[in-house]
Amino acid sequence: MLLILLNKESKEPLYRQIVHRIAQMIESGKLQNDEMLPPTRRLAETLHVSRQTIVQAYEELWALGYLTSGSGSYTRVRNRMATVQKENRTEAGIDYERLIGTEKVKQLNQLIGRYQPAEAAGKQLIDMSVMNLDSSVFPVKEFQKSLNKVFRDYPDSTLNYGETAGYIKLREWISKRMRDHSTDVFPGEIILTNGISQGFELILKLFTSPGDTVFTESPGYRIANNLMKLHQLNIIEIPLNESGADLDQLEEGIKKCLKTGIIPKLFYTVPSFQNPTGILTSQKHRERLISIGNRYSLPIIEDSFEEEITYFDKKTLPIKSMDVEQIVFYLGTFSKVLFPGIRVGWIAGEKNCIEQMSILKKMSYMSGNTLTHAALYEFCSSGHYEGFLKKVNRHYAAKLKKAIHLMEEHIPEKGCTWNRPTGGYLFWLKIKAGPERESELMKICDSNGVKVAAGSEFFLNNPDAVYLRICISSLSDTEIEKGIPLLGKAIREFLTRK
């Protein structure tokens, strides 16, 4: 019998869900070559769907080469060339794990994260673990108009290879925008990237070699941590306190390196609504950080992914705005203000370095998606950006306010502390318990119907307690109203258990 779990509330049509599940079973070998599939009528009954749905799914699977229809009406798993000819083979194939190296394969698998989504057993969890955005506020119509304007006015130049550093007019717009934030950057000091992570990767490619020493915040952004690991760097974690990275420890760490002849390559920081803690560092903190960077000639990587998403506080100037000595590399993105699907971010920094990153970018990337860049330029330059930024801020501010209120009401005060963010969409909860009990809490959350991000995912080493990251960005009001009380219940249950 075929065990297929369907999600009838999903936007994905039922027949597509069936296609995916059966395709997976064939690809993974759970369904063998030549194995017979159940007749459409029987499968329809088992899954409580119409027979037409099964027929449609089988047809699609046949078109995709998974199935074959032989004599009679039987549908079987298709013999793939590889397997058909296997009997005749005398040669060995490749042991990829050996070729790649067992250590590297292990490392890659660890990057995926400790807590994989369990096969959702028909149950709908409220997912507070991911940082997806709420598509209901996406400026879909306006962006579509901008794209059509590009097609109407200048399609040719945007469909061929573009400039490696990215569409110049968009870089000019970004340069103006950054000057509005008191940050003086020329278009030639900007390179467009596929998002923050590609930006950080380009910086690592340029500045580091395996074994080099870098500093980063702890806890910190997982993708950044993983990128540093993949570059085989010696990563020194600087712990965060309530006001941001502990700069005394940073300074001490730099001194220690220099004393032993090691030149640290960079400090990676997220000064605004840090991921995962949501901390916004103060102007003073930023001033001291840049003065440390200057004193010790340490490049500072300012990941500003949520800079524009401030609701309840006055704007803090970017570290880059104080960067007289050109030691700061600012990573920006459009993902959080508009939508992430277009994949456009940028690096702003010292001109020669930007040009060298341009060469590196060209090698693996040729040019960016100029069509998207041009549409984004049209979108921004026609004034849509400012308007949507306001809309987005209003939207998430209301959600965050509601969430803060509910957190105050439902999260137990004893044994649990959390930050009150003034922007962004993240809460960071510290729960007084041995870190070894994390998976226990994760299970309790699960069984209460909420999914959260495990704090240990954001540490390179073991944390000192159990932490959770809550993200409200993709939740509806109803989900927030339902989810936070459930989370409170789960935490209470966990705390009483010990």
Next chain:
Amino acid sequence: MLLILLNKESKEPLYRQIVHRIAQMIESGKLQNDEMLPPTRRLAETLHVSRQTIVQAYEELWALGYLTSGSGSYTRVRNRMATVQKENRTEAGIDYERLIGTEKVKQLNQLIGRYQPAEAAGKQLIDMSVMNLDSSVFPVKEFQKSLNKVFRDYPDSTLNYGETAGYIKLREWISKRMRDHSTDVFPGEIILTNGISQGFELILKLFTSPGDTVFTESPGYRIANNLMKLHQLNIIEIPLNESGADLDQLEEGIKKCLKTGIIPKLFYTVPSFQNPTGILTSQKHRERLISIGNRYSLPIIEDSFEEEITYFDKKTLPIKSMDVEQIVFYLGTFSKVLFPGIRVGWIAGEKNCIEQMSILKKMSYMSGNTLTHAALYEFCSSGHYEGFLKKVNRHYAAKLKKAIHLMEEHIPEKGCTWNRPTGGYLFWLKIKAGPERESELMKICDSNGVKVAAGSEFFLNNPDAVYLRICISSLSDTEIEKGIPLLGKAIREFLTRK
């Protein structure tokens, strides 16, 4: 006096050209802080443009923060924060060349290529050096329709983060398409990339570590060569003869490695219309190659960037189509059939490896541009792909035929040999002369009004003669008719000089 060269035939408006040149001068320090720009009237006279053009350029430069207007009507270069405050500074800044390492900086600069476009001295060269495509055959209207369909039918799911491996429906379409080419690949064995080069980079990231040994064709694709250099690999070049890579040498090379305990990691090959030589390897050559790969457990990277662009010959099956043992990684792209601006390619290969590349992709890339993927899927699945492939093939076949004819007529037979391609858009010329005379030939081509790609760019070591690569893809018929006779004249001039 401001020395600005304007190209009045360019599509770029004159005022934008002026903006660029002045911006460059300011960014590079050729124009100093506070330096006064000439009055609009005088600059207009010098450049033979209207005064309004200069006013518009100055306004744009002012908006971009390059200029300031002080008292009176004088326009000056704006003092940047960095420089203003420099007087107060006591600290050192960063010596980036030292931080990055002199060797690495040198290597990066070498990657740019030996022959940089000389500041075009008002002269329009016929550019046969680049592999841009002819935008007049781009399916602009149809792609626009496909994009609008996505916006109308399912914008939400395509504007948020997408699947790391890329939009599933497009992967399914590719899997079907590959089966039309007798290549049996499941959607789960495909990962979408930003183009061939990102695909190759992912493979290098997964399979290699610094110091590893790889094989490649010589001469070969520059970006691939550069990527291997950046990964600090030990690159063994396998020379090409008329029928493709010399497989005896490849086998010998592998044996030599294995004897000394070195496991070579891969062989990179472009079997169809190789860049730069245009060679299409035979079915027999492909069969022998895969049998070598199988015998020695050597992964074969099949870069098929021009596979679909066959005009005068019968289709040759991809190496991947014979890949019983899952040792071939097929790199595909939409750039050459549709247009390169959308940046979509793919890797098809062994499932576990594809999944591991997916993890690597996620770290620097999050997800692809789902909006573009979805539009491309709509474009392809509505039958446009086949239609445009035919159109594109007709278009370039006619150009190539014309070019072959003119080459036969105008390229001197004595001292010069070249291939007759049956697809693609490349000619590879070997000119009997010491390789040290290459730059001499480049200059002669230049002064005859044609720009070609220097053959030495495609070798990792020194070639044995002077080579040129001619690409006709972006040329109009008139340019081909004018350019090839000029090239012939240049070569004759060069040959008589020695």
